[in-house]
Amino acid sequence: LVYAAHASITAFFAVQGNVPAGLHATTVFASLALLPVAYLFLAVKPNRTVSDIAFAAAHLALVIVAAVRTVLLLVAPQWLEGSIMVSQVLWPGVFTASGIFAITGYMEEAQAELLRKALRDPLTSLLNRRGFGEAIERALTKARAKGQNWALIFVDIDHFKSINDRFGHDTGDSVIQAVAKALREELLAGEELARYGGEEFLLFVPVDDEHALSARAERLRQAVSRLAVGPDEERLSASLGVARRSVDASFESVFKLADETLHRAKANGRDRVEYAVDELAGSQPA
Numbered sequence: 121l122v123y124a125a126h127a128s129i130t131a132f133f134a135v136q137g138n139v140p141a142g143l144h145a146t147t148v149f150a151s152l153a154l155l156p157v158a159y160l161f162l163a164v165k166p167n168r169t170v171s172d173i174a175f176a177a178a179h180l181a182l183v184i185v186a187a188v189r190t191v192l193l194l195v196a197p198q199w200l201e202g203s204i205m206v207s208q209v210l211w212p213g214v215f216t217a218s219g220i221f222a223i224t225g226y227m228e229e230a231q232a233e234l235l236r237k238a239l240r241d242p243l244t245s246l247l248n249r250r251g252f253g254e255a256i257e258r259a260l261t262k263a264r265a266k267g268q269n270w271a272l273i274f275v276d277i278d279h280f281k282s283i284n285d286r287f288g289h290d291t292g293d294s295v296i297q298a299v300a301k302a303l304r305e306e307l308l309a310g311e312e313l314a315r316y317g318g319e320e321f322l323l324f325v326p327v328d329d330e331h332a333l334s335a336r337a338e339r340l341r342q343a344v345s346r347l348a349v350g351p352d353e354e355r356l357s358a359s360l361g362v363a364r365r366s367v368d369a370s371f372e373s374v375f376k377l378a379d380e381t382l383h384r385a386k387a388n389g390r391d392r393v394e395y396a397v398d399e400l401a402g403s404q405p406a
Contacts, residue, residue, distance in 0.1 A: 171225035244300035252314035271364035280319035357391035
């Protein structure tokens with residue numbers, strides 16, 4: 121809108137043959153346009169792309185050129201006359217750069233949004249399998265750099281098929297969203313959480329202390345047990361399988377162990393935490 125107003129005013133002064141007024145109008149409107157640019161930067165797009173920064177730089181160059189011309193017009197008009205051709209050559213270049221970077225900024229933003237959707241589960245907004253795989257690569261790199269052990273925790277909502285059959289799939293979706301929210305609220309720094317499929321969730325947990333891991337898993341179980349479903353407010357529950365390995369273990373081996381441990385938790389009565397037998401002895405019943 122500011123650019124449109126600027127074009128109209130400068131065209132008017134050009135028709136009138138009032139070049140100085142047109143130059144001053146350009147400075148005023150270019151400076152006014154800084155306000156929405158600053159608003160976009162500070163409030164709308166905190167995660168700025170390269171094109172966003174380039175667009176702002178091009179606009180700032182526009183303001184500088186306009187301000188220099190206005191000052192020269194006031195204090196040394198003969199200098200302005202000598203440099204008018206230079207500024208006239210710069211002018212279309214600056215505007216063209218602003219337009220190009222504005223368009224590429226939208227393209228980069230659209231691409232980032234498509235990538236975000238590709239890595240996120242649409243129902244819960246948690247990472248999906250693909251997103252979790254990429255997050256794990258980064259997390260394992262950090263863990264190995266610190267020499268830090270780590271664990272995977274599988275969380276499976278108990279009797280989920282029964283919930284769908286009795287209350288409908290809409291309620292089932294609401295249950296998955298509620299469990300996702302409860303687990304997300306329990307996340308600590310360095311941990312990663314994904315909806316790995318259906319009613320299953322998978323957590324990556326850096327481990328400094330085995331007993332802290334045991335308490336961590338139990339808190340996750342309790343977070344699910346505080347939720348309820350149906351008109352009678354039936355309590356939800358979840359089974360958890362925990363596998364901890366040293367820093368050099370492969371993701372595939374730990375994943376397989378956590379999956380096997382989860383199946384043992386469900387076979388042993390559900391609503392409980394089971395641990396890989398060669399890592400953390402015993403189990404924690406509900």
